[in-house]
Amino acid sequence: NAGVTQTPKFRILKIGQSMTLQCTQDMNHNYMYWYRQDPGMGLKLIYYSVGAGITDKGEVPNGYNVSRSTTEDFPLRLELAAPSQTSVYFCASSYVGVDTEAFFGQGTRLTVV
Amino acid sequence: AQTVTQSQPEMSVQEAETVTLSCTYDTSESDYYLFWYKQPPSRQMILVIRQEAYKQQNATENRFSVNFQKAAKSFSLKISDSQLGDAAMYFCAYRSPFSGYALNFGKGTSLLVTP
Numbered sequence: 001n002a003g004v005t006q007t008p009k010f011r012i013l014k015i016g017q018s019m020t021l022q023c024t025q026d027m028n029h030n031y032m033y034w035y036r037q038d039p040g041m042g043l044k045l046i047y048y049s050v051g052a053g054i055t056d057k058g059e060v061p062n063g064y065n066v067s068r069s070t071t072e073d074f075p076l077r078l079e080l081a082a083p084s085q086t087s088v089y090f091c092a093s094s095y096v097g098v099d100t101e102a103f104f105g106q107g108t109r110l111t112v113v
Numbered sequence: 114a115q116t117v118t119q120s121q122p123e124m125s126v127q128e129a130e131t132v133t134l135s136c137t138y139d140t141s142e143s144d145y146y147l148f149w150y151k152q153p154p155s156r157q158m159i160l161v162i163r164q165e166a167y168k169q170q171n172a173t174e175n176r177f178s179v180n181f182q183k184a185a186k187s188f189s190l191k192i193s194d195s196q197l198g199d200a201a202m203y204f205c206a207y208r209s210p211f212s213g214y215a216l217n218f219g220k221g222t223s224l225l226v227t228p
Contacts, residue, residue, distance in 0.1 A: 031214055033213075033215055035218075040122075040220065040221075041220055042117070042119075042204055042206075042218030042219050042220045043204070043216070043218045044218075045212065045215045045216075045217075048212060048213040048215050049213070050213045056212075056213065088156065090158065092158075092216075094214065096214065097214065098145060098208050098209055098210060098214055099146050099163070099165060100214075101160050102160075102208075102216055104157070104158035106155075106156060106157055107156045107157075
């Protein structure tokens with residue numbers, strides 16, 4: 001059981017380039033999330049999805065896009081990368097419910113230069 | 114919006130001693146859960162303990178326990194018999210039906226364990 005898998009683990013991007021961070025889970029969770037973690041800060045919510053075909057903005061959505069065509073996959077797209085998007089990105093998933101455990105991927109460290 | 118505050122950027126504890134990490138939160142909701150997550154240098158987010166807002170009894174998981182004061186909106190984590198492997202960032206998090214049950218995190222406390 002792989003849980004939540006993120007790729008790549010590391011990436012260096014030039015300003016203005018685009019890329020997609022991949023996230024897939026094999027636990028049949030309806031809910032999926034993207035967070036970013038800046039140094040000395042907690043995780044901040046970028047986007048979330050409550051099921052296939054349904055996505056919504058979180059606290060810091062600017063500069064990002066998401067899609068959810070299947071239950072398993074929730075890719076995060078960066079268009080026109082900027083240095084402010086240098087961060088560690090985490091994908092997470094869970095069942096519905098306030099008490100359920102959220103499972104996290106191992107994170108992607110992205111540097112924009 | 115809910116806010117989670119961890120006022121201790123860094124804490125230090127000696128092996129076998131006890132340490133308490135503080136967390137306060139602000140909410141007007143009645144249905145929520147509180148969590149503590151551990152993040153070692155590997156970056157992996159690991160659930161340590163969770164507490165339901167409706168339960169007065171404090172949660173306990175082996176050497177980890179919480180002191181949940183609902184009226185004061187306080188949720189501290191106590192680590193007993195500290196071990197070198199406890200060294201990590203610890204994040205307090207709040208979860209409610211708002212924003213698709215997304216976790217709302219504090220800034221974290223870095224725990225150093227000395228021999």
